[in-house]
Amino acid sequence: MDHKALKLFISNFVELTENDWKAVEPVIEVLHLKKNGFFIREGKIAKKIAFTNKGYLRVYYNHDGDEITRDISPLYTMITALPSYIKQKPSFEIIQAITDCELLIIKRDHLEFLYDNYPNWQKVGRRIIEEMFVETQNRIYSLITQTAEARYKKMIESFPDIFLHVPLQYIASYLGITSQSLSRLRKTIKF
Amino acid sequence: MDHKALKLFISNFVELTENDWKAVEPVIEVLHLKKNGFFIREGKIAKKIAFTNKGYLRVYYNHDGDEITRDISPLYTMITALPSYIKQKPSFEIIQAITDCELLIIKRDHLEFLYDNYPNWQKVGRRIIEEMFVETQNRIYSLITQTAEARYKKMIESFPDIFLHVPLQYIASYLGITSQSLSRLRKTIKF
DNA sequence: CAAAAAAGTTAACAAATGGTAAAAAAAGCT
DNA sequence: AGCTTTTTTTACCATTTGTTAACTTTTTTG
Known part of the structure; x- marks a missing residue:
């Protein structure tokens, strides 16, 4: 090792x-x-x-x-x-x-x-x-x-690999919002 | 000293x-x-x-x-x-x-x-x-x-002396809200 | 003390987020 | 594969917080 x-x-x-x-x-x-x-x-x-x-x-x-x-x-x-x-x-x-x-x-x-x-x-x-x-x-x-949306966008930039492995509900509570709110945000954000 | x-x-x-x-x-x-x-x-x-x-x-x-x-x-x-x-x-x-x-x-x-x-x-x-x-x-x-109201109440408990010395606008931004929102909260909270 | 500046409050409306419930999609399990 | 469980999404309405602007109160300063 x-x-x-x-x-x-x-x-x-x-x-x-x-x-x-x-x-x-x-x-x-x-x-x-x-x-x-x-x-x-x-x-x-x-x-x-x-x-x-x-x-x-x-x-x-x-x-x-x-x-x-x-x-x-x-x-x-x-x-x-x-x-x-x-x-x-x-x-x-x-x-x-x-x-x-x-x-x-x-x-x-x-x-x-x-x-x-x-x-x-x-x-x-x-x-x-x-x-x-x-x-x-x-x-x-x-x-x-920052708004939850800004925090979410920043997280995508900073830790893109996390999203490949981590359930969204965990990310939502990390951001301080409900998973329903995160879903709503994701729908409105276009890349 | x-x-x-x-x-x-x-x-x-x-x-x-x-x-x-x-x-x-x-x-x-x-x-x-x-x-x-x-x-x-x-x-x-x-x-x-x-x-x-x-x-x-x-x-x-x-x-x-x-x-x-x-x-x-x-x-x-x-x-x-x-x-x-x-x-x-x-x-x-x-x-x-x-x-x-x-x-x-x-x-x-x-x-x-x-x-x-x-x-x-x-x-x-x-x-x-x-x-x-x-x-x-x-x-x-x-x-x-927690909601801003809960955070505010907790702050009063934890640091009562701060409120004797610190302008409310600073406390508001510490709590993550505007001073207008803090005013509104203070009006609704009774002790 | 009086004027000016800063801090705090109020109100009306807008925007963001939560709560509940149900449906859809994805993942896990024999 | 088919069934079950978990995760994610959607929708509707409620609540919280923000925004703007005006007003009041307090503090600072000459």
Whole structure:
């Protein structure tokens, strides 16, 4: 296993040494999930972080019986139920495979060990979450300034591959609208 | 200057040593901003982070002539224009004092030095941004699942002090609605 | 204090989105 | 393939929010 995509992903943030990589290699596990398989279930405590080497995950939660999709992970990103992961409390967020997935996993204990013993890894953790924070801010801007139609069009531009794999109802709730509203939008949009 | 509030804030995340504190004391500066004074102007490059020791700041940007408020900082929080700070590119975000403010400042170069030489400080940086990320996620949930009225009510509960100091138009755009809509909501809500 | 500017409110109408229900289309299952 | 379940679309009406414009109130400034 050479973890090529993972190394490329991380090299965007920090230049790691051979030694840093040697420390992480033994604690990376591979997890294959079938479509609809769960990475994290409701009420469970998140004890690992995943890198999506193949496939798409979604993060959602149950809101009065409706599933609200907070995130659809593109390829090659880090993902976990962070509120649960940080506080080690039962997760309200559910993470499930939209397609068959290959995930690279690191357990929380291992990652904490890396953080405390390899300053470069602590830095990786900080830099990645910083980027995720900025992206989330951008999403807030689009939610408070743009119509659902504009958000939908932007999503098509930014993540065209997602539409090949992800049911529209998930996309609708990610955009903050009902699937009926999304259908209506799609009817009026011509390309 | 004993930085009591700052120490309390940081101790929520990481236990620092005397030595860690000795390293940061010399590089903390105090900045007093008058109401409407700028912490970061549009087009400038963010080179510092603030801790709001007194007063309230807002983060906003110009969107077709309208000011869109992305954030209103409560007391005792860290704040900067992160996209500009990370990439060292001109900021589209503007940070301005809503009230007279006392800010504890650390310059980016100093903070980077701390990050690279004091693992505990790197950890502080990571833990704080993790928390901010989770809060931002919660805001996304409320934007995609709740009506403006529900968001407004929740804001009153969560940050009652903000309403004593912050113009309603800023709150409206923070909630993702116009100030006219907020007026309408306020008229219909009885307490 | 008075004038000017900014902030907040109101109203009428327009546009966007939600809720409900049903039909159509697609996907999953023996 | 045929049956079942899930997903997507459509339609109608209700609700929420936006737009424009005028007015009122509050704050700032000379």
